[in-house]
Amino acid sequence: MKRPRLNLREAPLPGGQPLAFAIGLTIALFVGTLLLLGAGHDPVRIYSRMFEASLGGPDAWAVTLNRAVPLGLAGLAVAIAGSMGLWNIGAEGQIMAGAIAASWVARIGGDWPGLVLIVVMLLAALGGGGLLAVGPAIARARLGVNEIITTLMLNEVAIRLVQWLIHGPWKDPGAHNFPLAPMLPDQARLPTLFSRAHYGLLIAAAVILISSLAVRYTAWGYELRIAGSSEATARYSGISLSRKILTVLVISGGIAGLAGGVELTGTADRLTESISNGFGFAGIIVAALALMRPSGVAVVALLFGAVQIGGQSIQTLGVSSSVSTILQAFVLFGAIGAGVFSRYRILLEGEAPAVPEKVNQ
């Protein structure tokens, strides 16, 4: 069998991560160049625009960071469930549920002081997202119903709910019969840190940091990792699997919901159908590229955000959205994929591995 295989390195390559990142990025940009040339564009112009728009100065950074916030939170939501071997495919819907809950608070608390209003909105968002995950969580924990399907189906429910709200009960009478929810009151907007970068950045950073520490260093996270490594071992040691599944999925939903709340108070004017903007699905990619490790999510989300913003900006230069999307995928997988692969050796022609692929006695 002379097929190349991957084999985990005995020790990480010294300086491997940054090096791999650079190499991966170079390869991706090179392949992207061919793609752009093939589509009849000037690669230098396109690339410099991408860079300008995403990382070329404080304003660009602000836009990128604002994008990284929901991506990071959604990625975290997926990764937390993933570190226990669960798949939350419903972050998209949970983001909407969070945004709905936050909007509802803004409707009833329009005259509250800003800080109180925002805090309550975000807590409600957390609850809203968590609430949407309760059903799948119970079904999985008590009856063993696969959470992938249930969380996915609830995405549909959430989007219908948003549609019904903005076409019906929450329709803004002042919007001349357009199906729009009313604008948020001014004091419900997150303040900005610099340029347009809002405080959501700090919220997301804090939540990611706390979650990483929790998974790595707390008893709760330890139980999570045991359960993720081997269900039989978890049962043997008396960790209640069903309770763990329940809490983890609800927390995962809550974090996704928080992403919706932050997005609403941070960048949106009002509740819309596109409030989740695909962040929930992108979060799955973010989590996968971070190898389901909460601590890896922040970096991946930042890069993902930059690539998205850069990729969208070049559409104004006449690059079609499909070419732009392919280019985004190249850069993302080139840069991050290389980092992942740098932990492995590629064995050609069936070389003997340094570390066995299977443990034997």
Next chain:
Amino acid sequence: MTQTSSPTDESQLAVQLSEVWKTFPGVVANAGVELSVRPRTIHALLGENGAGKSTLMNILAGVYRPDRGELKLHGRAHQFRNPADALSAGIGMVHQEFRLIPSFSVAENVVLGSAPSVIKTRQIEAEVAAMADKFGLRVDPAQPLWQLSMGERQKVEILKVLWRDAQVLILDEPTTVLTPGEVDELGEILRRMADDGRCIIFISHKLHEVSEICDEATVLRQGKTVASSLDMATTDSTELARLMVGASPTSPNRPAAATLGVPLLELKELSARGDRGIDAFSDISFQIHSGEIVGIAGVAGNGQRELADVIAGLRPSTRGSLIMNDADMTTASPRQRFLSGLGYIPEDRLGVGLAPRLSITDNAILRVYRQQRRGPFIVAAKALSYCKDIVERFRVRAGDLGGPIAALSGGNLQRLLVGRELDSQPSVVLAAQPTRGLDVQGVKAIQDLLLERRNAGAAVLMISEDLDELLTLTDRLLVMEGGTIRGEFNPRTTSRQEVGLAMLADTKAVSRP
């Protein structure tokens, strides 16, 4: 050591390994090993847990690449890049964990991967049967694998390497899954293969087997050869044991009986189903008192595994009740049982007892992490020092304690697991195959620990396939066969034969699911 056999012409050696080095992160597994094996012989490779036996054999079989060292077959140098290379040079290895496909037939498993693209079932079955006959490997080629006992599965593994025409056969701890009868049979099979011109490298921790089966022995200690090609006809087991551990371990004496106390574990007409929904055992009743070790003997697959699962709370019972420390635990969770004093050493170490993807430290603290909390956190320093303590006290040979548990050798995994379970001073100890795969010292250490628990007033239930161990260690011996208790024996007055007969009450043992 001067016990090296008379110098042989290099080209006459079937296998010659010299100056073999292999390092894993934090551990030197092989540090300049020498091994010479003559054709037509059965050669034992001996050494303590972690001595580097499996590593050396994996190098010979092309699974690992050595850092340094030379490998010659019949005087010709070779460098293997993968197991297929080694196999085409005539080297086949039977790993301790079988790699067979349960839903395939015996013949299909044997030819898998080396069969012509169109499989003519009848013809292949006939060929496999002919080969099996030649070496006395009694298996039915048409039988699906899942119906076979562990002993029979091993024969399939051996057939598999023979089918690929291996001239050098490596068997890594082949007897740990066999009954005494099957061990004798294996010895005969191996002898026939040696007489046929092959050579066999045989790893085992049981010295009496080695004396009976093997012609020569090489002993490793801490990655180095301490004696090579000893002639087994002139070397006794005490000498081998001394070479392996550097000092002769005292032979296990029958421990004096402790004073019996109140019953701590009681099973009343307990029944449960196996994985396939059929009753695995039914109406089992017995009591174990404080200060008593009770053994359960039996051929694997007669309900012992399921019984252990039920007592540990990992499998529901269908009838009957279970009392532990005066409390009804029939439906209690595994954790409730642990809290009321149960320590459990499961048979499946990496599947049940340990979490293979986590670190050594994470695995060591599995029972105590709740006590190592400060607020929501597990105090890393406490966890590490606890792990260090277990590793030192139970002599686990480990490199980096933050590294993955799966890198430990088989015996070291077991030491860590037993150490962790007994450290909490359980009043009821359930030990399933606790000394399987351990070296002489390891066996003694773990037996001593179990005795110590008994003398401290615990009730110990020990399930084992090693009859000698049960006969020397237990105060009472139950024999399980076909899902029921076939008899109770006093090991002080019973002979091996009597127990053996009860184990095979129905001449054909029920095969393991």
